Amino acid sequence: MTARTRLVRRRFSGGGRVLGALAFTSLFVVSGCARGCTSSRPPIHLNPSMDDQPKVRAQTPNNFFFNGASMREPVPGTVPIGGLKEDTAFFTGKGADEQFVATIPVTVDEALLARGRQRYGIYCEPCHDARGDGKGILFQRGNVPTATFHQEKILKYPDGQIFDVITNGMGLMPAYRWPIPPADRWAIIAYVRGLQRERLARAAAAASTK
Numbered sequence: 001m002t003a004r005t006r007l008v009r010r011r012f013s014g015g016g017r018v019l020g021a022l023a024f025t026s027l028f029v030v031s032g033c034a035r036g037c038t039s040s041r042p043p044i045h046l047n048p049s050m051d052d053q054p055k056v057r058a059q060t061p062n063n064f065f066f067n068g069a070s071m072r073e074p075v076p077g078t079v080p081i082g083g084l085k086e087d088t089a090f091f092t093g094k095g096a097d098e099q100f101v102a103t104i105p106v107t108v109d110e111a112l113l114a115r116g117r118q119r120y121g122i123y124c125e126p127c128h129d130a131r132g133d134g135k136g137i138l139f140q141r142g143n144v145p146t147a148t149f150h151q152e153k154i155l156k157y158p159d160g161q162i163f164d165v166i167t168n169g170m171g172l173m174p175a176y177r178w179p180i181p182p183a184d185r186w187a188i189i190a191y192v193r194g195l196q197r198e199r200l201a202r203a204a205a206a207a208s209t210k
Contacts, residue, residue: 091182093163100160106183108190116191119184123176124192132195144172149192150199162189 045052056062062070074080085091089105106112127136132149139146147154154162166185169175180188 089160090186093160093167095160100158100164102158102160104159104186104190104193106186112187112190113194115184116187116189116194119180119188120191123180124188127173131199132192146172149196155196159186159189159193162192 042052056070058071060070061068065072087105089095089101093100095101121130124132125136127138127146128134128149129136129139134146134148136146138144149155157165163182163185165173166180166188167175167177176185
């Protein structure tokens with residue numbers, strides 16, 4: 001190998017190291033700015049998705065419509081699917097006289113009680129406990145007073161009033177209007193009434209043996 005060849009190789013190897021160092025520095029600067037630098041421009045989407053598209057957001061103003069609102073009101077005289085609630089007792093727990101109905105306005109059978117037991121375990125048992133004594137997790141850990149279903153006041157409630165409490169809440173209990181549909185509210189009431197009857201039956205049996 002001649003001296004000229006060795007010189008050329010040293011120059012190329014030195015240039016490669018310089019290029020490598022510049023590439024590493026550029027990568028470091030770019031990644032650093034991508035993670036920590038701020039910019040007034042929107043981020044670059046290599047794969048544009050539904051996050052980046054023309055659309056109308058809820059509750060935003062819009063000068064295109066005469067009332068200046070983006071959201072459109074229902075067409076007068078129309079009823080949405082599932083919005084025709086003619087059975088007042090079923091959907092509100094009240095009769096035509098606006099009084100709470102005395103009994104559940106649906107057929108109470110094994111399927112309804114099974115559904116009520118399942119829904120009770122999800123929504124009611126954490127606070128009211130499995131027996132309905134109001135000794136659930138809130139009472140155990142936070143000493144939060146929770147109603148027992150076996151107190152005389154609730155025993156005298158008409159079924160429609162319990163439905164109203166589940167729907168709109170009472171005291172520390174929040175409203176379950178949205179997470180529990182009307183059919184499931186009645187199923188829960190049917191199950192709670194069963195718990196009450198069992199407790200009263202045991203108390204009567206115990207009293208008769210004395």
